[in-house]
Amino acid sequence: MIEAEWWDYDSVEEMADAVAGDIGFIIESALDARGEALIALPGGKTPLPVFAKLAQAKLNWKKVTIIPTDERLVPLTDEKSNIRAIAQAFLPSGARVYPISSDITDYKLAGNSANAKLSDLRFPLDLAWLGVGADGHTASIFAGPDLDEALNAPKGRHAVGVMPDPMPAEAPVPRITLTRSAILSARTVLITVTGEAKKELLERAIEDGHSSKLPIGRVLAEAEQPIDIHWAP
Numbered sequence: 039m040i041e042a043e044w045w046d047y048d049s050v051e052e053m054a055d056a057v058a059g060d061i062g063f064i065i066e067s068a069l070d071a072r073g074e075a076l077i078a079l080p081g082g083k084t085p086l087p088v089f090a091k092l093a094q095a096k097l098n099w100k101k102v103t104i105i106p107t108d109e110r111l112v113p114l115t116d117e118k119s120n121i122r123a124i125a126q127a128f129l130p131s132g133a134r135v136y137p138i139s140s141d142i143t144d145y146k147l148a149g150n151s152a153n154a155k156l157s158d159l160r161f162p163l164d165l166a167w168l169g170v171g172a173d174g175h176t177a178s179i180f181a182g183p184d185l186d187e188a189l190n191a192p193k194g195r196h197a198v199g200v201m202p203d204p205m206p207a208e209a210p211v212p213r214i215t216l217t218r219s220a221i222l223s224a225r226t227v228l229i230t231v232t233g234e235a236k237k238e239l240l241e242r243a244i245e246d247g248h249s250s251k252l253p254i255g256r257v258l259a260e261a262e263q264p265i266d267i268h269w270a271p
């Protein structure tokens with residue numbers, strides 16, 4: 039079983055303060071060591087309070103490149119777009135916000151295009167920050183016909199296109215996602231989740247490891263580094 043350290047908080051606000059502090063430290067350490075930082079941030083609603091706190095941190099944001107862990111294939115102006123929320127939070131700080139989607143409607147080709155865009159960046163990521171969906175997906179690694187490719191893409195393949203099956207209710211659209219190898223090659227992998235149901239789901243997924251039916255379980259089963267999991271009710 040992987041080494042997971044759980045950090046429990048009394049409120050989302052408390053979690054946001056702590057996680058923003060940790061990520062600020064990760065960015066600062068990357069800037070000290072390499073003069074730049076490359077971080078991947080999740081979409082959805084859970085990270086928004088952390089974004090708000092983190093964006094206030096006094097960092098050399100101009101040297102920080104931010105990509106989404108995954109993107110919903112919608113126009114950048116659509117509320118469902120993950121990079122839209124990232125851009126709203128971090129462009130005012132001066133960070134380099136780097137969209138991975140394009141106008142391509144074929145999701146497989148959109149995945150290829152994202153992979154090509156990401157090849158211009160210097161991997162590994164300094165941080166892969168993951169969220170977890172109520173259905174057990176992480177980033178946009180979903181159950182469905184593309185699960186195997188997202189999990190087992192060769193090292194060096196950063197992104198693939200994904201058609202979730204079943205479609206998630208909150209954003210029922212095809213996606214592009216970082217692959218398991220791109221996520222797990224990150225120098226730090228951190229997870230934020232809220233609510234009892236996701237806590238139980240994640241505990242079970244970690245326990246089941248390689249035999250987990252959930253994408254998050256299958257991703258974490260291959261992690262070689264310890265993972266910090268931040269949880270609030």
Ligand SMILES: O=C1O[C@H](COP(=O)(O)O)[C@@H](O)[C@H](O)[C@H]1O
Pocket residue numbers: 080081082083084085107108109110120168169170171172176177178206209
């Ligand atoms: O669709 C997505 O959902 C997950 C989880 O979002 P949350 O709001 O339930 O935390 C998210 O991590 C992923 O990036 C996003 O595209």
